[in-house]
Each structure stands twice: as C-alpha cells, then as structure tokens.
Amino acid sequence: MESALAARGLVKRFETVVAVAGIDLDVPAGSFYGLLGPNGAGKTTTLSMAVGLLRPDAGRVWVLGHDVWSDPSEAKALLGVLPDGVRLFDRLTGAELLAYHGLLRGMDPAVIDQRARELLDVLALASAGRTLVVDYSAGMKKKIGLACALLHAPRLLVLDEPFEAVDPVSAALIRDILQRYVAGGGTVIFSSHVMEVVERLCSHVAILADGAIKRVGTLDEVRGGRSLEDVFVEVVGGRTATGEELAWL
Numbered sequence: 640m641e642s643a644l645a646a647r648g649l650v651k652r653f654e655t656v657v658a659v660a661g662i663d664l665d666v667p668a669g670s671f672y673g674l675l676g677p678n679g680a681g682k683t684t685t686l687s688m689a690v691g692l693l694r695p696d697a698g699r700v701w702v703l704g705h706d707v708w709s710d711p712s713e714a715k716a717l718l719g720v721l722p723d724g725v726r727l728f729d730r731l732t733g734a735e736l737l738a739y740h741g742l743l744r745g746m747d748p749a750v751i752d753q754r755a756r757e758l759l760d761v762l763a764l765a766s767a768g769r770t771l772v773v774d775y776s777a778g779m780k781k782k783i784g785l786a787c788a789l790l791h792a793p794r795l796l797v798l799d800e801p802f803e804a805v806d807p808v809s810a811a812l813i814r815d816i817l818q819r820y821v822a823g824g825g826t827v828i829f830s831s832h833v834m835e836v837v838e839r840l841c842s843h844v845a846i847l848a849d850g851a852i853k854r855v856g857t858l859d860e861v862r863g864g865r866s867l868e869d870v871f872v873e874v875v876g877g878r879t880a881t882g883e884e885l886a887w888l
C-alpha cells in the first residue's frame with residue numbers, strides 16, 4: 640500500500656533533551672492514523688518535522704512520495720496542517736485568516752470566498768467571522784485552524800490535538816468531517832491523548848513514549864483484544880504516585 644506519509648530515522652534534540660530518538664513512520668494512504676503518547680513523548684516534535692515546520696537533526700520525510708525538505712512546494716501542496724498551539728496570524732478575523740491562507744496557496748479568490756463561507760458555517764464560526772482570532776476561545780482557535788488546514792482540499796491532513804479544548808458538539812462535527820474526508824480517499828494523521836476518540840476513529844495507531852515508537856499497527860493489532868487504554872498504560876509505564884502524597888491538600 641502506498642504511504643501518504645513516510646518517515647525514516649527522524650531525530651530531534653533540544654540541547655540535552657532527545658525529543659525524538661529515531662522514528663520511522665508509515666501512514667498508509669486512506670488510513671485514519673492516531674499518534675498516541677503521554678505528555679512530552681515527542682508527538683508535536685515528530686509531527687512538526689513531518690510537515691516541514693521543524694528541521695530534523697537526522698532523518699527524512701516523504702509526503703505521497705515527495706521529500707518534505709528537498710521538494711517542499713510539491714509536498715506542502717498536498718498537505719493540510721493543524722499545528723500545535725497558536726501558530727496563527729491572530730490579528731486577522733476568521734474570514735481574513737482563511738482568505739490569507741487561500742491566497743498563500745495560490746487559490747482563486749472566488750473559490751476561497753465560497754469555501755471560507757462554507758467552512759465558517761459548518762464549523763459554527765460564521766457569527767465570529769468578524770471577530771479577531773486573538774479574541775477567539777481555545778476551541779474556536781482549534782476550529783479556525785482546522786478550517787485553514789482543509790481550505791485547499793489537501794490529500795493528507797496532519798493534525799496536532801484536533802479535539803483538544805473543543806466542545807462535544809464541535810468534536811462530533813469534526814469527527815464527521817474527518818470521517819467523510821477519509822471515506823473520500825483522504826488520509827488523516829492526528830495526535831491525541833483521548834483513547835475513546837482514537838478507538839472510535841482510527842484504523843491505525845502508533846504509541847510513542849520517550850521519543851520512540853513503542854507499539855504500531857492497525858488498531859486491532861495494537862489492542863490485541865484489550866482496551867487501548869490498558870495497552871497504553873502498560874506501554875508507557877503505569878502511575879507511581881497515588882495522590883495520597885498531597886496530604887496537605
């Protein structure tokens with residue numbers, strides 16, 4: 640099966656911290672791929688390198704066969720990215736931000752306008768179309784970021800924590816949009832801490848800890864007849880504190 644995203648030997652160090660310690664990834668085209676891991680496991684660092692936002696110390700990445708670092712314009716044209724945190728131009732309104740993204744992508748202004756209106760409507764952001772993104776709530780920022788990622792109808796979506804801070808109604812909506820996108824031939828890779836979301840959506844899963852992939856495969860292969868949460872806790876190491884330590888609380 641063709642890989643929508645392939646990575647070989649990705650390494651990233653931040654001074655003494657080895658954030659990503661040699662990761663290989665193969666995200667099959669048409670898959671819904673979940674990247675799981677505890678806080679600090681290296682998910683954001685891996686995804687940032689995979690989409691060309693952060694230069695790896697070592698390793699290579701291909702998007703549908705195009706090298707992200709030596710052939711960035713081809714690779715990035717095929718990619719839609721929801722980055723971590725607030726890497727948005729937040730002094731624009733939602734509508735302006737979408738227009739800006741579309742123009743950067745070289746899209747026809749009439750197409751941008753129509754798609755932007757539809758995206759704002761579907762994501763229940765239409766009434767916030769004139770509000771500056773800096774004044775959006777955390778969930779609204781997530782949704783406008785997702786709208787920017789979808790605008791040019793990419794073949795591969797790379798989403799860092801797309802469900803974080805999003806209300807249940809919006810989360811269900813985003814799930815529907817992404818499921819339709821995959822059913823239509825797209826590929827999604829996203830990071831998450833939420834096991835239920837990953838179990839409900841994903842065809843493939845990788846569990847990351849300490850900058851390395853500990854388990855990878857189809858959802859059923861990784862679960863091996865157990866719950867994903869049980870496997871996750873076993874793989875990343877269970878809790879050592881009980882909560883009783885904070886006796887003063």
Ligand SMILES: Nc1ncnc2c1ncn2[C@@H]1O[C@H](COP(=O)(O)OP(=O)(O)OP(=O)(O)O)[C@@H](O)[C@H]1O
Nearest residue numbers: 653656657658676677678679680681682683684685
């Ligand atoms: N810019 C940076 N400078 C220094 N250290 C960093 C930087 N970015 C990440 N790290 C470190 O790299 C490691 C991996 O971080 P990363 O953000 O990739 O984890 P994550 O799995 O996305 O975590 P979370 O689930 O909490 O978002 C952590 O130890 C983090 O402190």
